[in-house]
Amino acid sequence: MSNPFTLLSSSSQCAARRGELRTLHGTVQTPVFMPVGTQATVKGVTPEQVRELGAEIILGNTYHLYLRPGHELIKKFGGLHRFMNWSGPILTDSGGFQIFSLQQLAKITEEGAAFKSHIDGSSLFLSPESAVAVQEDLGADIMMCLDTCIPYPADYRQAEEATELTSRWAARCRASQRVDGRLLFGIIQGGMYHDLRLRSLAALQEIGFDGYAIGGLSVGEPEELMYEICEATAAAMPAARARYLMGVGTPRNLVEAVYRGIDMFDCVMPTRNARNGMLFTSRGRLVIKNARYQDDPRPPDEECGCYTCRHYSRAYLRHLYQAREIMASVLMTIHNLSYYTGLMAAMRRAIEEDRFLEFYRDFNNATNAA
């Protein structure tokens, strides 16, 4: 299998690296942040706005689309790209995480995961084979194996059993995949146990995947522990393949993880927090409903060139938010996603110019000062 990832340059100072990932719908520059489009839309913004604010690839989800409107309907409409009018790459998660985060409703067996729909309570089942088939019906460019996301904390035996099941499911995902140029990533589990992480990675490499994800992090563990597991696992992952840290994270998390050699990220924070009136800026976070912004004429972030920062004041955004206007979510989502894509572009440039350590220090000084 040819390798879709090209390593363009590596920092001489740390594990940060600059690459590109070729997919059927275009090439993605890494490190990259992938905005989340849970139900076939990046909430509150059009695909044109998502493209305009700098996103190259978005994330969809098997679990939600499997439930509503159903992957057969989307397939009938030509797949997720046509259905949602997004012509760029799409990565879909397998649904493993949702099934386990809806823990109380799921029953895990060797065969797969039986669970109750959170929409109408109907009984559903996802096997490794059906999870891959649904992602193929959706037309995903990058698919994720069905895995068991180990909760935190978990004892060694629980983590070991779940990790070994994830490896057996990964082999079934790979074996059931159609040969049509779409990419399939394996997901490393292992809980917070280094030996299980290495065992999980070795089992996935034995099967062979187009890229590898670090799963089972950002599940409530202390940030320092997330960095420790991320660092040790990334260092053991094949340098020639893309590395995806699932569900991460805050701007600081992204910088710390790129420093440790991660290439790809997804997180609901920029979009979800925007809808809750929380803005990310180069000077730290800004909670727009705070009375201090009532007559503040400045844009959210004076160093940001996004549509929202070019045209609107904090006072106006606070007014919209207090008035529960739809435009509040639209404008603040545009800013937060622009901030995230801007941060990734700045990191890509810093790695290209081999000055990532300087970038890392400046970022910490700016956000610590806030």
Ligand SMILES: CNc1nc2c(CCNC[C@]34C[C@H]5C[C@H](C[C@H](C5)C3)C4)c3nc(N)[nH]c(=O)c3cc2[nH]1
């Ligand atoms: C937040 N921390 C975290 N996330 C995680 C995810 C989901 C990634 N985002 C996809 C997702 C998840 C939800 C919310 C949105 C849309 C859709 C449903 C797909 C992003 C994970 N997904 C899988 N398959 N396995 C994990 O171990 C895992 C660990 C995570 N740790």
Ligand SMILES: [Zn+2]
């Ligand atoms: Zn902005």
